[in-house]
Amino acid sequence: MADDRTPPPPSLVCCGLTTxxxxxxxDAVPGPDQKVVARDLHVAFGGPAANAAATAVALGVRTTLVTALGDGPVADLVRAGLRDAGVEVVDLLAGRPADPPVSTVLVTASTGQRAVASTNATGRPDDLGPAARAALDVLSGATALLVDGHHLAAAVVLAAEAGRQGVPVLLDGGSWKPGLASLLAHVDVAVLSGDFRLPGAADDGPDRLLEAVAALGPSVVARSAGGGAVRVRLGARYDEVVPPPLAPGELVDTLGAGDVLHGAMGAALARGRDPLTALREAVPVATESCRHAGALGWVPSSARH
Structure with missing residues (x-):
């Protein structure tokens, strides 16, 4: 008898930092004791997991963000922005007085490059594991989980449960964080930034790094390289995904491009794509985001919530 069961609708859960x-x-990042006048100002939610969640929603995938906001004026502002972007939120600090971190971003107009100062999750509560265990039903119906390495205790709880349920786990590996090995043990696909380094490991080239990270758990490991090719390790073989070229003058802003890459890949994995296909679908979306201001400037106004 043929199996006429329809697959579940794509549903992505993202766990990590919101700012x-x-x-x-x-025009240029100021030097010591220098003051400059900005051309433009934009205030919005950010953070790897939050931007990834909004990206997946913009690509048509229902997405829930598990993060730590708390009850405070900045948290209320961020929560409203996520709601407007169509992201469902599970707040691990609900009912507790707190606010998410604030990131200051300077974008150089002529190059689109950015400088960022942020506390990230520094100073945030590190007892979020119990709250995550109480919220495990967020994985009900999920077809992929994305973690960014922040709020590590919560991420490990969700990733371990996702593994038990057969839900693929994607890591946004922006940088090494203490304890990350405990999360990598539950990760299926890790996509690293060009800045990612393993502590104490020699810099012997990208393939050795991919091999070393794969030894910690993931079956697929990739590493981005800005506008260059994304190197991918799939089991014992290697491949590359080359981004579409940007013509001179097309680069507007690289802010959040990595987050967009991970969000687009998470959306593709949630749709059942294999990791290499998902990466091939995600890379052009990240490139397109660099043609626009802000992490979500590429999203057509008609698709915004």
Whole structure:
């Protein structure tokens, strides 16, 4: 008898950091004791997991963000922005007085490059594991889980449960964080930034790094390289995904491009794509985001919530 069961609708869960981003466009990043006048100012939510969640929603995938906001004026502002972006939120600090971190971002107008100062999750509560265990039903119906390495205790709880349920786990590996090995043990696909380094490991080239990270758990490991090719390790073989080229003058802003890459890949995995296909679908979306200001400037106004 043929199996006429329909697959579940794509549903992505993202777990990680949410910030309030204060973005100013400048002609040049100021030096010591220097003050500059910004060309533009934009205030919105940010953070790897939050931007990834909004990206997946923009690509048509229902997405829930598990994060730590708390009850405070900045948290209320961020929560409203996520709601407007169509992201469902599970707040691990609900009912507790707190606010998410604030990131200051300076974007250089002529190059689109950015400088960021942020506390990230520094100073945030590190007892979020019990709250995550109480919220495990967020994985009900999920077809992929994305973690960014922040709120590590919560991420490990969700990733371990996702593994038990057969839900693929994607890591946004922006940088090494203490304890990350405990999360990597539950990760299926890790996509690293060009800045990612293993502590104490020699810099012997990208393939050795991919091999070393794969030894910690993931079956697929990739590493982005800005506008260059994304190197991918799939089991014992290697491949590359080359981004579409940007013509001179097309680069507007690289802010959040990595987050967009991970969100688009998470959306593709949630739709049942294999990791290499998902990466091939995600890379052009990240490139397109660099043609626009802000992490979500590429999203058509008609698709915004």
């Amino acid at each position: 309030l981003d204060v973005v100013q466009v400048v």
